[in-house]
Amino acid sequence: MRDPWTRILVGFATLPIVMMAGTGELLGQQAADFDVDRLYLTDEDTYLPFVVEETLPLSRALEQGRLDGETSVLVMDHPEAGRLALVADQMAYHHVAQGELAGEPWMVSF
Amino acid sequence: MTPIVDGEVYHYVSRGLYNGVSILWDRETGSVWDHITGEAMYGPSVGHWLPIYNLLHTNAAAALEADPELRIAISDRPIRQRGNFLDWVMGRFTSLSERFERTIAKEDKRRPTLEVGIGLWTENVARYYSMEDVLAAGEAISDELDGRRLVVYVEPRSRALGALYAETGNAEWVEGELRLDDGVVLREGRLYGSDGARLEIERPLQLFTRWYGFALTFPGTEIYGE
Numbered sequence: 001m002r003d004p005w006t007r008i009l010v011g012f013a014t015l016p017i018v019m020m021a022g023t024g025e026l027l028g029q030q031a032a033d034f035d036v037d038r039l040y041l042t043d044e045d046t047y048l049p050f051v052v053e054e055t056l057p058l059s060r061a062l063e064q065g066r067l068d069g070e071t072s073v074l075v076m077d078h079p080e081a082g083r084l085a086l087v088a089d090q091m092a093y094h095h096v097a098q099g100e101l102a103g104e105p106w107m108v109s110f
Numbered sequence: 111m112t113p114i115v116d117g118e119v120y121h122y123v124s125r126g127l128y129n130g131v132s133i134l135w136d137r138e139t140g141s142v143w144d145h146i147t148g149e150a151m152y153g154p155s156v157g158h159w160l161p162i163y164n165l166l167h168t169n170a171a172a173a174l175e176a177d178p179e180l181r182i183a184i185s186d187r188p189i190r191q192r193g194n195f196l197d198w199v200m201g202r203f204t205s206l207s208e209r210f211e212r213t214i215a216k217e218d219k220r221r222p223t224l225e226v227g228i229g230l231w232t233e234n235v236a237r238y239y240s241m242e243d244v245l246a247a248g249e250a251i252s253d254e255l256d257g258r259r260l261v262v263y264v265e266p267r268s269r270a271l272g273a274l275y276a277e278t279g280n281a282e283w284v285e286g287e288l289r290l291d292d293g294v295v296l297r298e299g300r301l302y303g304s305d306g307a308r309l310e311i312e313r314p315l316q317l318f319t320r321w322y323g324f325a326l327t328f329p330g331t332e333i334y335g336e
Contacts, residue, residue, distance in 0.1 A: 027231050028147035036152060038128060040209060041135065049123045056181060073167075073182065075165070080112070087182070089190055098113060098122060109111065109132075
């Protein structure tokens with residue numbers, strides 16, 4: 001075993017279904033089955049996350065030619081923070097965008 | 111997702127791979143998180159889950175049609191992609207590199223590794239619908255998932271797959287609108303009742319994805335039609 005976390009996890013009896021805040025119990029791979037030997041983890045940030053500090057109306061961005069109608073976007077639909085579009089191609093680099101809208105923290109991963 | 115753990119905002123970055131998909135790493139504790147389910151998989155945060163919500167794939171024109179007030183955040187990275195979304199998705203990877211494969215124990219080979227589809231899940235069941243099957247069904251499938259009726263469809267402008275809950279036994283594209291039972295229609299990304307009043311769209315958790323990533327995240331997932 002590589003480190004203390006692994007030893008803890010081996011003995012950790014996680015229920016097969018784990019409560020997920022806000023959405024109820026959900027399926028999916030579980031921490032108890034995690035195999036650290038298969039984890040590829042970089043020492044430094046490979047991709048810089050997109051720290052979102054400003055937004056603009058999508059209609060204006062289109063008018064300004066900053067993107068076109070065919071540009072792929074991802075639309076976040078967060079119950080507290082609201083809706084926000086992100087450019088899919090940019091997110092393919094960043095992988096993570098994070099910020100605050102209406103006073104509510106949000107994060108998107110792609 | 112909501113990046114709050116025990117009342118504190120955590121800050122995330124993509125820092126590697128597990129099961130062939132990217133993982134999240136938080137700067138506060140150094141824990142590794144599943145970027146689809148929001149579960150802390152490894153490290154001090156194990157036992158915590160981030161609340162997750164849908165992230166819908168579409169294009170700018172369709173997004174604006176559905177919500178004229180929608181705002182966008184644009185980073186300083188160049189935007190290279192133009193044209194059809196699906197072509198763009200398909201062209202990005204044609205095979206898994208050795209680095210990806212080393213993080214996978216055993217791939218689920220019931221479908222082609224890089225096939226594009228949509229995965230839906232609830233607390234009780236996960237089901238995958240291939241793009242091929244949705245196209246073959248006339249670009250819309252009416253189905254039931256965990257006791258609720260829903261429709262899986264190809265969004266006409268972006269050609270991405272989406273899913274929404276609807277009490278319907280039928281779904282058919284006619285003249286650019288998705289017609290459901292009782293006169294309900296999906297038009298330009300908005301849902302309308304038979305009286306023309308706009309209806310709120312409720313969606314199951316969903317991921318427009320490659321097969322292998324969904325199958326490895328939801329082991330034993332059901333496959334539509336099988």
